Amino acid sequence: MRLKDKVVIITGASSGIGKACAEEFAKRGAHVVLAARQYVKLCEITQEIHEKYKVKTLAVQVDVSQEEDCKSLIQQTLSAFGQIDVLVNNAGISMRALFKDLDLEVLRQVMDINFWGTVYCTKYAIEEILKQEGSIVGVSSIAGFKGLPGRTGYSASKFAMNGFLESLRNENLKNNLHVMLACPGFTASNIRNVALNSEAKPQGETSMVEEKMMTADEVAKRIVDGVEKRKRKLIMTGQGKLTVWMQKFFPAWLDILVYNHFKKEKDPLIS
Numbered sequence: 001m002r003l004k005d006k007v008v009i010i011t012g013a014s015s016g017i018g019k020a021c022a023e024e025f026a027k028r029g030a031h032v033v034l035a036a037r038q039y040v041k042l043c044e045i046t047q048e049i050h051e052k053y054k055v056k057t058l059a060v061q062v063d064v065s066q067e068e069d070c071k072s073l074i075q076q077t078l079s080a081f082g083q084i085d086v087l088v089n090n091a092g093i094s095m096r097a098l099f100k101d102l103d104l105e106v107l108r109q110v111m112d113i114n115f116w117g118t119v120y121c122t123k124y125a126i127e128e129i130l131k132q133e134g135s136i137v138g139v140s141s142i143a144g145f146k147g148l149p150g151r152t153g154y155s156a157s158k159f160a161m162n163g164f165l166e167s168l169r170n171e172n173l174k175n176n177l178h179v180m181l182a183c184p185g186f187t188a189s190n191i192r193n194v195a196l197n198s199e200a201k202p203q204g205e206t207s208m209v210e211e212k213m214m215t216a217d218e219v220a221k222r223i224v225d226g227v228e229k230r231k232r233k234l235i236m237t238g239q240g241k242l243t244v245w246m247q248k249f250f251p252a253w254l255d256i257l258v259y260n261h262f263k264k265e266k267d268p269l270i271s
Contacts, residue, residue, distance in 0.1 A: 001086075006029075009084060012092060017090055017139060019034075020215075020216040030055065034059050034060070056080075087125045087135070088223070089122065090137075096196070111153065111160070118164065129177065135179070135227050136168065136178070138180070140183045142183055142239075144183065146243050162181055222234055
């Protein structure tokens with residue numbers, strides 16, 4: 001896909017991977033629609049992108065857990081641009097708590113944003129994307145291939161996203177719809193700072209060493225490359241590729257390795 005003059009919607013675009021994706025798409029000549037809850041910040045970013053890359057931009061305040069917000073996002077995009085070529089379902093939230101200790105509201109919020117947000121946006125955009133033979137992207141995670149301790153809700157939401165998008169691809173095998181799962185691995189962003197604790201409140205401090213992680217800019221470049229090349233799946237780190245491979249062939253051994261890895265994080269939940 002040549003991205004010049006294509007129309008790209010990115011959810012969760014006010015920071016991290018979403019913001020970096022908006023810049024990378026714009027750098028390659030695409031017009032970008034940035035969606036997030038933080039409207040003032042979103043407007044500032046869209047203005048910066050417009051001035052820097054000379055493409056059309058639109059900021060839309062959206063809570064992807066609300067179906068009507070997602071429907072409005074698609075309607076506003078069509079009113080402004082008349083088409084949709086790419087939808088990047090990036091909006092997401094994490095959590096960190098043992099299942100036995102958490103309020104079930106934690107799982108509801110994570111599923112509403114990570115899974116249902118993807119479903120809602122895709123539902124209202126898919127007809128237009130099919131017309132353009134365009135792309136639907138899900139920013140997933142290695143947690144969607146391997147359940148992680150202390151992340152039951154997060155892993156469940158990403159497994160659900162993966163299954164939904166895989167099914168969608170098969171349904172549209174003859175329609176030339178491009179569906180891509182992008183799995184960055186651990187990325188330096190604020191997702192762990194705002195991850196929900198056992199009481200469904202932001203934990204406030206990351207439990208991992210952010211400096212050693214892939215940057216959002218590098219993740220964005222790989223995602224946009226993947227859209228251009230119409231890739232099916234992006235597993236972006238060696239650790240991620242090894243995890244997916246071991247889950248297929250040595251799942252019990254991988255359980256032990258994952259357990260040992262997470263018991264070394266700051267203030268571990270397991271010992």
